Amino acid sequence: MSATVPPSKKTETKKAGAALGQALLVPSLAVVTGLLIGAIVIVASGASVTKAYGALFAGSFGNPINFFSALQVLFSSGDSAPLLKAIYPFTESLVTATPYIFAGLSVAVGFRCGLFNIGAEGQFFVGALCSAFVGYSLKGLPMLIHLPLALLGGALGGGIWGMIPGYLKARFGAHEVVNTIMMNWIAFKFSDWLLNGPMKASGFRPVTPNIEASAELPRFFADPLRFNLGFFLALLFAYLVYWFLFKTTLGFEIRSVGANPDAAKYAGMNIIKNFVLVMAISGGLAGLAGSAQVLGVDHWVGQGFSAGYGFDAIALALLGKSHPFGVVLAALLFGFLRSGATNMQSMAGIPIDIISIIQGLIIVFIAAPDIIRWLYRIRSLKTEETVLTRGWGK
Amino acid sequence: MTNSTVAHKSASEKRKQIAYGLTLLVVGFLIYLFFGRNTEAGVVTTFGLNLAGSQALKIPDLVVPAQTTVYMMMALVVFVGAYQLARGVRSTGLLLGILAFAFIFAFLTWAAQAKSFNLAGMLSSMLVRATPIALAALCGVISERSAVINIGAEGIMLISAQVAVVVGTLTKNLYAGLLAAILIGGVVAALHAFLVIRFKVDQIVSGVAINIFGAGITSFISSRFLQSGTNTLNNSGTFPIISIPILSKIPVLGPMLFENNIVVYLMVLVVVAMHIVLFYTPWGLRTRAVGEHPKAADTLGVNVYLIRYVNVIIGGLIAGLGGAYFTIGSVGRFDETMTAGKGFIGLAAMIFGKWNPFGAFASSMLFGFADSLQVKLQILRISIPSEFLLMAPYIVTMIVLTGIIGRAIPPAADGQPYEK
DSSP states (O other), X not given: OTTTSOHHHHHHHHHHHHHHHHHHHHHHHHHHHHHHHHHHHHHHTTOOHHHHHHHHHXXXXXXXXXXXXHHHHHHHHOOOHHHHHHHHHHHHHHHHHHHXXXXXXXXXXXXXXXXXXXXXXXXXXXXXXHHHHHHHHSOSOOHHHHHHHHHHXXXXXHHHHHHHHHHHHHHHOOOHHHHHHHHHHHHHHHHHHHHHTTTOOSSSSOBOOOOOGGGSOOBSSSTTOOOBTHHXXXXXXXXXXXXXXXXXXXXXXXXXXXXOHHHHHHTTOOHHHHHHHHHHHHHHHHHHHHHHHIIIIIXXXXXXXXXXXXXXXXXXXXXXXXXXXXXXXXXXXXXXHHHHHHHHHHHHOOOTTHHHXXXXXXXHHHHOHHHHHHHHTOOOOOOOOOOOOOSSOO | OTTOOOSSOOXXXXXXXXXXXXXXXXXXXXXXXXXXXXXXXXXXXXXXXXXXXXXXXXXXXXXXXXXXXXXXXXXXXXXXXXXXXXXXXXXXXXXXXXXXXXXXXXXXXXXXXXXXXXXXXXXXXXXXXXXXXXXXXXXXXXXXXXXXXXXXXXXXXXXXXXXXHHHHHHHTOHHXXXXXXXXXXXXXXXXXXXXXXXXXXXXXXXXXXXXXXXXXXXXXXXXXIITTSHHHHSOOOOOOOEEOTTGGGSTTHHHHHSEEOHHHHHHHHHHHHHHHHHHHSHHHHHHHHHHHOHHHHHHTTOOHHHHHHHHHHHHXXXXXXXXXXXXXXXXXXXOTTTTXXXXXXXXXXXXXXXXXXXXXXXXXXXXXXXXXXXXXXHHHTOSSOHHHHHHHHHHHHXXXXXXXXXXXXXXXXXXXXXXX
């Protein structure tokens, strides 16, 4: 086989391999370094690292020994209950990762066009509320119609929430960072009102009613396993975003505007259209993150439903280098971390907030690869750097 | 630009004049629609002008006939709108001032009809609530004047708030807590400066990282240590109110301006000092030069990196002071995520205030006003859900950013790393 391959091509693949290796190396080292510093914080707070990270691992993947013994039980007696119990932590991690995939894609699409969508949290909330509304207000529809409608509602709600800052940016040059933050607060206040008024379920708590069963994303296992169709939907969307960004003319335009707006304008591309479109897509994806959470996991929406997702989404997009497949990997990592951290909190008494500390560190290391290169003495390989943001209103 | 001496108005100015005039007329109509129609005749509104427990001289409360007052406010707005359409008013600020005053006064008169509304109380809580917002905004102003964006004020304030209360409780000295809070703010900002100047990290990304890290570390420490050791670690008490002799006796203004704790006074001091430094000292001139055209400044022998480092760190010290407000300046203990987005609102106030210390202060007061108004309105139990009023400052900020009401132009080199 190797004889038929021309040598030039071989070196090319080698080069591409090295570039991919480099692309994966820095994020991996950033994660490792983040976890190491996290370990130092744990020790400094007077707890055991092995116990803490052990609980983190058990919480995110489950105990392998339990898994194999459960398999034995299944084969010998046909009882699947122990197996379901053994895979519970793993599936929970995937459940946690599902909205992260959508939210990370949302911010990544923005980065590709040079837009910083810091408002994924608000778009997430609006998307979740819209999906919940479609989910509980329409009754008696077959699932094949109801579920897509509920998802569409979430995408539209989030999309409109994202489109407004996009339009203001394109038309008036108003910076999207401030405007998306403002839209976040408007979303929070608005949802406060909705949850205490028009959308409030009967009862004392300010939450929406439960959605109809026909709007739920179907689950694959019996309770308490919440693993549902949303995860595969997220993977599908990751592929769609990849296809859109890298295989279509519009995607090329978006990336051109992101790389150099002046050049793109000179080449006859419509900056205004691209900004509005990208923010709408970005908001729509964040909205879908909310939909996936409400339709697949919670089935109702309450106050603070979206807390933390906005900043997590930024971290995910950075960690995934704004590439859809990178985002999926990053989302899986965060899903396992967050899901495991819950276990760590209950088993080892380490507050779940340690994950935020590690996340903040990871962002710094990803944004400043020079630190990682300097720490681990890695030689820099010339790669194209994506422009992330462009100051205020430019 | 607005006071140009050109006799002919350009088409865009003409359009702007008409737009403002029409806006005023529409607002006049809205005042009628929402407030005028719903105010009963013969009912009075009482505005309390005395604050309980203050040293100010007692004056009689302001009692106005509700319906007449609302219609007078409507007439004022309509008259100014008509004048604007016909002749044009030079100062946009004056127009907006009249508009805001009339609308808010009409609104309050309507909301508090047949009831009493404590105006003095609201005004004095306005300044207090504006304090952290203004400090976050000033942190942004001083950094961005040297072209370094710092959106990490929220994270810095959280860390400082926690350090302030812990140091204050441990040393039993609030001033030690204040100093520690200010210093830790400077340290975190120095880290930001190091990342964005030395490693040329994207400035907004670094700010986001500070915010995430700040929220994480303070929540971590809070749930691991503070919740179990509330009395030994998280119970510092608060700064006493310092009344300025004589001045605090002035009715209404006295309790608002001259009966506050040290953090509020320091905030006002920072506003004035920053204005003087930025516009009347060589350092300020160099800072602004670095912010507008670093290359030119460098050519003239200004040390661009030094100016940026120092300004960002000063910004951090100021945000640290803002953090101290939340704990030792206000409630005396730390709660997770207690800054509640004030750092981000400060960012909006900075842009709204056009990167000027006094502008930032004034817009912070607007947000503080909205904040304190909301609290008072909840007491009045009016029919408008307070959530909609709470949205108003955010919507106003977005409108301001569109540049319809005077464009906010950042320093020319803002956000760009400098390479020699």
